[in-house]
Amino acid sequence: MKIIKSLLAGASLALVASITQAATSGNTLASVDPEADRIALQSFFQKRFPQVPLDDYVNGIYALDSGSREQWEEIEEFPPYEFDVEEGEVLFNTAFANGKSYADCFANGGVGIRQNFPRWEDSQGKVVTLELAINQCREANGEKKLGWKKGKIAQISAYMAYTSRDNVFDVQIPNDEAKAAYLDGKQSFYTRRGQLNMSCANCHVAGSKVLIRADLPGPALGHVTHFPVFRSKWGNLGTLQRRYGGCQKNVRGVPQKAQSEKLRNLEFFQTYMSNGLVVNGPGARK
Amino acid sequence: MKKTISLVAALMMVSGGVAAQSFDDAFNAQRGMYGKGHSFTFEGQTYTTDHPEEVAAAAEANAANAEALLADAKAMYADVLAVDFGWTLTKGLLKSANKALEAGDFRKSMQLSARAQYHSRMGIAQYHQSQQEWIMAVPN
Numbered sequence: 001m002k003i004i005k006s007l008l009a010g011a012s013l014a015l016v017a018s019i020t021q022a023a024t025s026g027n028t029l030a031s032v033d034p035e036a037d038r039i040a041l042q043s044f045f046q047k048r049f050p051q052v053p054l055d056d057y058v059n060g061i062y063a064l065d066s067g068s069r070e071q072w073e074e075i076e077e078f079p080p081y082e083f084d085v086e087e088g089e090v091l092f093n094t095a096f097a098n099g100k101s102y103a104d105c106f107a108n109g110g111v112g113i114r115q116n117f118p119r120w121e122d123s124q125g126k127v128v129t130l131e132l133a134i135n136q137c138r139e140a141n142g143e144k145k146l147g148w149k150k151g152k153i154a155q156i157s158a159y160m161a162y163t164s165r166d167n168v169f170d171v172q173i174p175n176d177e178a179k180a181a182y183l184d185g186k187q188s189f190y191t192r193r194g195q196l197n198m199s200c201a202n203c204h205v206a207g208s209k210v211l212i213r214a215d216l217p218g219p220a221l222g223h224v225t226h227f228p229v230f231r232s233k234w235g236n237l238g239t240l241q242r243r244y245g246g247c248q249k250n251v252r253g254v255p256q257k258a259q260s261e262k263l264r265n266l267e268f269f270q271t272y273m274s275n276g277l278v279v280n281g282p283g284a285r286k
Numbered sequence: 287m288k289k290t291i292s293l294v295a296a297l298m299m300v301s302g303g304v305a306a307q308s309f310d311d312a313f314n315a316q317r318g319m320y321g322k323g324h325s326f327t328f329e330g331q332t333y334t335t336d337h338p339e340e341v342a343a344a345a346e347a348n349a350a351n352a353e354a355l356l357a358d359a360k361a362m363y364a365d366v367l368a369v370d371f372g373w374t375l376t377k378g379l380l381k382s383a384n385k386a387l388e389a390g391d392f393r394k395s396m397q398l399s400a401r402a403q404y405h406s407r408m409g410i411a412q413y414h415q416s417q418q419e420w421i422m423a424v425p426n
Binding site for chain 1: 367370371372373375377405408412416420421423424425426
């Protein structure tokens, strides 16, 4: 009888545990709570690296590893993205054939607005990243789209980020459609892919500052704040969506297309996680 | 004290009950330990540690079998791409299988097709598993 009672007690505990998990995790539109997710992620990192101030996470792995930080600070003395920002400014201010320019497409003339992207656009029923908005601006003014991953689009994005430095990320989720996009991005972030069966979170939550061969993955918190980045590996400037594709290839998964719905939603989720942190792009990374 | 021990034992029994070994677990354990071509018993039945694709690839090496296996592998690759869970090496394997088929090396073609098909089957399984499990990785 005692054993039966204990079995019942054990089963009840297991049931309670599973209900608690379902109530707090948020894997449905009804239960997902972006703000709770953001606070949970922050608290995960604050518990894991208690000596690191929250606002330092914008510096990625350099907030966590002093050796890497030393090298990075030396690189930043002559930032490798400097010429790209200058070129981006020229491109941004060059008029289209119809006489208009990028400034006509964005709030505040496109200056100091990086922190509001990606944003949910009701009129389009989708998440619009800064790079997508740049190309939409071009098309609306009769120009051809730019490639999504590097070159001119990254330079223009870098200039716009540069004009937004120190502005605080403030991604909004205004309605259920936006929340569904957020949830889709959240699922993508935590879903294992590829032959190596790894998710973004494997490297950038549990695996941040854990050696993968000679590399130390950065923390997910603050991940997006410094994009676009000049990566030493690339030898040039690239967008966040370029990096997503590279990560997916690294785990031997067929990469999703840059600016596809999946990757825009992923960027939406990731940027929301960094709400409250400042824009510090463009950045330099290994 | 006795109550505590009973409770712990009960909890262990509950968790043991939930985690009863499935056929897939048994297969994977045996495959991991002994590789392919090994026999094992599960719930009174005898099985081998061969993947279905390896069984198909062991058929007689001829043009008809090689073509059929390549067609199956291509179809399953389309299926895994449809759920967006393809693996990077699969396309190259299919290309090499096609090349071997054209060169008349049917055995090689069948082995490559089988490997490509296995990748796709695993990618589809990964997709289904991830739908259930991703939430467990979220910090809360």
